[in-house]
Amino acid sequence: MSGLLAALDLTDTGARTSEDIFTGPSQWMPQGRVFGGQVLAQSLVAAMRTIDEQRFVHSMHGYFLRPGDIDAPITFSVDRIHDGRSFATRRTQAYQGGLPILSMIASFQDVDNGLDHQVAMPSDIPAPESLPSTTEVLAGIDHPVATFWATGRPFDLRHVPSPIYFAVEGPHVPHQAVWFKTLSKLPDDPNLHRAALAYASDYSILEPIMRGHGLAWSTPGLKAASLDHAMWFHRFARVDDWLLYVQESPNAIGGRGLSQGRIFTREGVLVASVAQEGMVRVPQG
Missing domain, CATH: 3.10.129.10 (Hotdog Thioesterase)
Structure with missing residues (x-):
């Protein structure tokens, strides 16, 4: 932090x-x-x-x-x-x-x-307390990236249905959700919370592209990088409280994939919308 x-x-x-x-x-x-x-x-x-x-x-x-x-x-x-x-x-x-x-x-x-309206938050998402943290998932993995993701990041991330660090469990579908919050309280400055929200919005936004094709982060030869990032801030929320990041990928082609996301408070308030195109390449053959 x-x-x-x-x-x-x-x-x-x-x-x-x-x-x-x-x-x-x-x-x-x-x-x-x-x-x-x-x-x-x-x-x-x-x-x-x-x-x-x-x-x-x-x-x-x-x-x-x-x-x-x-x-x-x-x-x-x-x-x-x-x-x-x-x-x-x-x-x-x-x-x-x-x-x-x-x-x-x-x-x-x-x-x-x-005018004021918003889409509803999905109703079938398990509570963050019922899901393992990144630290718990990666505990004991002796690799510098795994160690950093487990202990070096300022956010607690919890995937629905499960993370794709080493394998894609369940159906290969281009959508997922991630609960996240900072590991400890932030000062009350609203602009700091908005900046921290932008920071966290880049963590997992490309993962729906990979999940849809059964690609884990550990896939040999995988190359992924953000190309552009758009974000719309709708309503204020504290980033040191649990937020739900609902993500989907509508398209992938030409070594690029598009992902879209919506961020909700635990109470279902739509906080922000995100879109990002990224390079996602895997060895052919």
Whole structure:
């Protein structure tokens, strides 16, 4: 948790030319590449730092351009594209070594009244307390990735029907659900919870593509990487309470797969919607 909070606590460089400049650290990852959810969340925090407090993020759209290096800090430049009467727009570019690794546009809105409806949360999902945690599933596995997933991540993830770390149990269907929350309480800052939600939204979103084809993360030669990420924030929720991430993949072709997700509170309130296309490749033959 200290690593998550440190990663989201960006440093304002004080530069004020045509853009606002911030810097942030890279979290360690066993494969040497920056976790996509980390740079998404940091880019969102950078944009939030330039927005009036009464406005909140309602959507973000980002493209992952290059793998990030965990041994180098990240520079974030924010372009104040638009400030209107009700909405504001920011573009954040994340750089390492002078090259962009992520390009994101986020839109912010004043609190407003309007039409209100939502889809219902699935009713046949078991409670998170009845499911094993990632730590329990991966306990005793002597592998650096398994060890990191079991003990190094700031979130508790619990899969429905079961995780796909080593095998895909049950039918090979392109949908699943994941309960998640932070391992301990977060400060009360609403923007911190929104950034942490963006962080966690990248954890398992490509798994429905893999589950539909019977592919576990341990499949020899499997290569998976996020290409782009879109997220719509509907209602506020604390990320240190259990949230349900309902995920499905409507399509895969050409080494790419599309996944969509909806995030609900335990009480059934729709918090956010997510869409991501990713590269998913397996050896042929």
